[in-house]
Amino acid sequence: ITLTGAVDGQEMLFNLDTVVSIEKGNNSTVISTRWGSTMVRESLESIRKAAASNNDVDIVSEIG
DSSP states (O other), rough: EEEETTOOEEEEEGGGGGGGEEEHHHHHHHHEEEEEEEESSHHHHHHHHHHHHHOOOOOOOOOO
């Protein structure tokens, strides 16, 4: 899913398969993975909704 960094406001693609925990912070949400933590602007509820609605798989065909 695409999330927005709380510090720099940059969009990032986030693989939720690597998440260890997601916690509500003061003004952001803290996502902890095996490699570290990231603060994002989106709420826990909006992350949950985006993850539930993002079940589509993009398939790219080869041009040959």
